[in-house]
Amino acid sequence: MSTDTLLSFEESLEKFDPAMGLEVHVELNTNTKMFCGCPAVFGGEPNTQVCPTCLGLPGAMPAVNAKAVESAMRIGLALNCEIAEWCRFARKNYFYPDMPKNFQTSQYDEPIAFEGYLDVELESGEIVRIDIERAHMEEDTGKSLHVGGATGRIHGADHSLVDYNRAGIPLIEIVTKPIMGSREKAPEIAKAYVAQLRELIVALGVSDARMDQGSIRADVNLSLAPIGTGELGTRTETKNVNSLRSVERAVRYEMQRHAAILSAGDAILQETRHWHEDTGITTSGRPKSDADDYRYFPEPDLVPVAPSREWVEELKGTLPELPREKRARLQKDWGFSDLEMRDTIGAGAFGLVEETIAAGAAPQAARKWWLSELARRANDTGTDIAELGVTPADVAAVQALVDAGSLNDKLARQVFDGLVAGEGTPEEIVAARGLAIVSDEGALGSAVDKAIAENPDVAEKIRDGKVAAAGALIGAVMKEMRGQADAGRVRELILEKLT
Amino acid sequence: MPEISRDEVAHLADLARIDLSDAELDQIAPQLSVILESIASINEVASDDIPPTSHALPLTNVFRDDVVVPGLTAEQALAMAPESEQQRFSVPRILGEE
Numbered sequence: 001m002s003t004d005t006l007l008s009f010e011e012s013l014e015k016f017d018p019a020m021g022l023e024v025h026v027e028l029n030t031n032t033k034m035f036c037g038c039p040a041v042f043g044g045e046p047n048t049q050v051c052p053t054c055l056g057l058p059g060a061m062p063a064v065n066a067k068a069v070e071s072a073m074r075i076g077l078a079l080n081c082e083i084a085e086w087c088r089f090a091r092k093n094y095f096y097p098d099m100p101k102n103f104q105t106s107q108y109d110e111p112i113a114f115e116g117y118l119d120v121e122l123e124s125g126e127i128v129r130i131d132i133e134r135a136h137m138e139e140d141t142g143k144s145l146h147v148g149g150a151t152g153r154i155h156g157a158d159h160s161l162v163d164y165n166r167a168g169i170p171l172i173e174i175v176t177k178p179i180m181g182s183r184e185k186a187p188e189i190a191k192a193y194v195a196q197l198r199e200l201i202v203a204l205g206v207s208d209a210r211m212d213q214g215s216i217r218a219d220v221n222l223s224l225a226p227i228g229t230g231e232l233g234t235r236t237e238t239k240n241v242n243s244l245r246s247v248e249r250a251v252r253y254e255m256q257r258h259a260a261i262l263s264a265g266d267a268i269l270q271e272t273r274h275w276h277e278d279t280g281i282t283t284s285g286r287p288k289s290d291a292d293d294y295r296y297f298p299e300p301d302l303v304p305v306a307p308s309r310e311w312v313e314e315l316k317g318t319l320p321e322l323p324r325e326k327r328a329r330l331q332k333d334w335g336f337s338d339l340e341m342r343d344t345i346g347a348g349a350f351g352l353v354e355e356t357i358a359a360g361a362a363p364q365a366a367r368k369w370w371l372s373e374l375a376r377r378a379n380d381t382g383t384d385i386a387e388l389g390v391t392p393a394d395v396a397a398v399q400a401l402v403d404a405g406s407l408n409d410k411l412a413r414q415v416f417d418g419l420v421a422g423e424g425t426p427e428e429i430v431a432a433r434g435l436a437i438v439s440d441e442g443a444l445g446s447a448v449d450k451a452i453a454e455n456p457d458v459a460e461k462i463r464d465g466k467v468a469a470a471g472a473l474i475g476a477v478m479k480e481m482r483g484q485a486d487a488g489r490v491r492e493l494i495l496e497k498l499t
Numbered sequence: 500m501p502e503i504s505r506d507e508v509a510h511l512a513d514l515a516r517i518d519l520s521d522a523e524l525d526q527i528a529p530q531l532s533v534i535l536e537s538i539a540s541i542n543e544v545a546s547d548d549i550p551p552t553s554h555a556l557p558l559t560n561v562f563r564d565d566v567v568v569p570g571l572t573a574e575q576a577l578a579m580a581p582e583s584e585q586q587r588f589s590v591p592r593i594l595g596e597e
Binding site: 050 | 566
């Protein structure tokens with residue numbers, strides 16, 4: 001793997017202006033594929049969700065999934081786009097075994113939705129309008145396993161094995177216009193855009209929206225131009241950026257890499273780059289084909305899509321509350337301060353906190369666990385907070401145990417250890433690790449007696465009315481009980497015995 | 500003008516994965532030019548009031564309900580493959596000697 005020369009981020013900004021274009025692929029959660037009745041679900045055994053159409057067998061005829069068209073239009077409308085009065089599918093011809101037809105059925109110059117925008121909120125509260133060029137319908141490709149190479153990678157592989165379950169699953173590709181003038185905020189804007197687009201998709205309910213499972217995938221186009229010129233330089237397209245954190249890192253990395261090449265007087269090669277989550281770098285992929293090389297032409301097997309204006313109006317009525325408006329409403333409901341709200345969103349925990357509260361936890365408790373405990377763990381391990389293995393239902397269950405007095409915060413943290421380690425449900429972990437608070441009065445009583453006996457001077461102070469000294473005895477009892485005692489009850493017992 | 504150069508034919512053949520020898524290119528390029536010229540004569544009768552036509556049928560919005568239809572089993576799908584492995588289609592090395 002080559003190691004690229006990088007300029008520092010600051011130096012790259014001194015010399016250049018970044019321009020970005022973001023392409024986000026959204027895999028729809030329809031029951032069936034885009035052009036055939038095969039199930040469109042994630043994770044089946046290889047090649048069990050296939051038919052002559054999605055295998056590209058001779059004579060098979062595609063038929064458009066009405067639900068996918070509807071989802072595409074709802075995405076377009078939520079992004080403030082125009083909906084085409086008439087549009088066609090096209091064949092994008094290329095030879096790559098992930099598409100058995102030797103073309104991908106896509107839309108070319110007639111996307112179903114175009115000319116929209118998404119207002120994106122940055123951590124500072126600033127709103128940045130991202131212009132949307134288009135959102136079009138297409139189909140996903142199959143999945144390849146590369147055999148015989150060093151690390152399962154395509155380079156050096158001897159041959160490849162293809163599973164076509166995913167081939168033909170409906171995809172909506174959402175393309176921004178060039179995002180200019182974002183300067184040092186470029187990485188943050190890219191991340192915020194993908195994050196808030198994802199939220200919108202979740203609110204629309206049209207996709208599982210799981211970046212870790214590839215149901216939302218981002219490609220980052222980036223170019224640099226000499227500072228102040230307003231030009232567009234040669235771009236690279238970084239693929240395989242599969243977490244929000246990586247979107248930010250990939251923009252930063254490509255800015256630094258381009259800056260080093262351009263500063264040395266060399267030219268950027270227009271190409272696809274592959275993002276590597278583990279090492280945080282991009283490597284060269286294939287040279288990017290010109291559109292001409294795809295020999296696009298209208299798909300003869302599918303008639304045009306011409307949504308009636310009545311249909312468009314009807315779908316407008318199904319749009320959910322916009323995430324930004326919803327956030328304002330929930331902040332009020334939850335009683336969060338602006339800072340608490342910003343921290344929650346900044347940690348990528350807004351939806352998680354929302355779901356935790358919906359599952360029964362008090363707002364501040366939900367916020368506390370996600371932001372103090374789980375955000376820290378995510379940060380320590382470089383994991384996305386949503387991918388720790390802890391669900392909102394888990395957090396609500398832990399908090400319910402705390403509320404019921406069966407756990408204290410210290411023990412709750414150990415339950416989270418168990419959840420992250422995949423040891424089961426909170427209840428199972430409490431049982432398996434023996435974490436429940438000891439509420440057995442006999443056991444507590446003897447621990448209290450022991451603490452009093454071992455700390456006669458402290459006991460004496462309390463007898464003299466210095467109730468504040470009880471803390472030292474509570475500490476001794478908690479130590480004796482390995483933290484598994486209800487501190488409030490221990491205090492009561494100490495005071496009962498000494499006053 | 501619908502003239503197509505030998506280089507363009509070679510490029511298209513390459514994109515379409517059709518192996519053409521030099522002799523074949525010499526022969527086919529002029530022939531394709533003639534074909535393109537013949538087709539281009541349609542332009543002479545096309546006027547602004549005739550929209551370009553991609554589909555012969557005057558139909559739009561032919562949709563399918565989002566309902567699962569049984570497809571092939573993995574065995575049926577792979578039975579037609581020259582080679583398979585791990586219940587997947589086996590294909591030759593994707594990247595050439597680059």
